[in-house]
Amino acid sequence: MPRKLCKICMHAFVAAIAVTVATTVQALTIAAEGTEGFSVIANGGEVFATYQGSSAGYNNDLYFNGTFIFNNYGTAEGTTVSLGSFDAGAELVFELRVLTTGYTFFSGPALRNPDGQAHARVETDWTTPGTTLVSFEDLFNGAFVFNDLSFSLSNTSGTPTTPIPEPQTYALMLAGLAVIKAMTRYRRK
Numbered sequence: 066m067p068r069k070l071c072k073i074c075m076h077a078f079v080a081a082i083a084v085t086v087a088t089t090v091q092a093l094t095i096a097a098e099g100t101e102g103f104s105v106i107a108n109g110g111e112v113f114a115t116y117q118g119s120s121a122g123y124n125n126d127l128y129f130n131g132t133f134i135f136n137n138y139g140t141a142e143g144t145t146v147s148l149g150s151f152d153a154g155a156e157l158v159f160e161l162r163v164l165t166t167g168y169t170f171f172s173g174p175a176l177r178n179p180d181g182q183a184h185a186r187v188e189t190d191w192t193t194p195g196t197t198l199v200s201f202e203d204l205f206n207g208a209f210v211f212n213d214l215s216f217s218l219s220n221t222s223g224t225p226t227t228p229i230p231e232p233q234t235y236a237l238m239l240a241g242l243a244v245i246k247a248m249t250r251y252r253r254k
Contacts, residue, residue, distance in 0.1 A: 093120045094215050096200040102183030103223040104173045108195055109153030113219040115145040121213035123165035123203050129157065137214045157221065161201045161214060168205050180206045187223030197221040
């Protein structure tokens with residue numbers, strides 16, 4: 066009988082640990098899929114940033130306008146800082162410095178990043194209107210799960226960025242216009 070009691074105690078002990086772990090581990094908050102490369106836009110007024118967490122293997126620092134905001138290993142979840150006041154429509158660009166690899170990635174369009182990939186998701190009206198959730202990816206040409214540093218912003222929204230045409234696109238467009246103009250002149254003669 067003692068052996069059977071021991072097994073029952075062991076199962077109860079394992080179950081108690083599982084329940085404790087399940088209630089203390091929180092799921093990492095990650096911005097919604099499909100918001101990669103969106104820009105963060107101020108709604109006008111003061112903006113607060115709140116650290117939401119990370120499950121990164123690399124050590125990352127988050128900067129705004131050259132000023133350190135959060136570190137994914139050293140900042141407590143829920144830490145909030147003021148970024149200042151901004152005019153409505155101003156784009157807020159964030160910089161993720163990956164201390165482990167030396168790479169730096171930016172929020173907004175992919176062309177800002179060394180690998181040509183969008184490294185931040187920007188979800189508008191995350192918990193309430195005017196609250197934006199930003200989630201970064203820290204791997205060069207990485208897995209793109211955006212779990213490496215997440216933070217929320219008050220008084221902001223996310224908006225898709227309009228791709229900026231490359232110089233070759235302008236050259237082709239001008240060449241096409243020149244051909245149309247030449248054809249028009251030829252037909253007139």
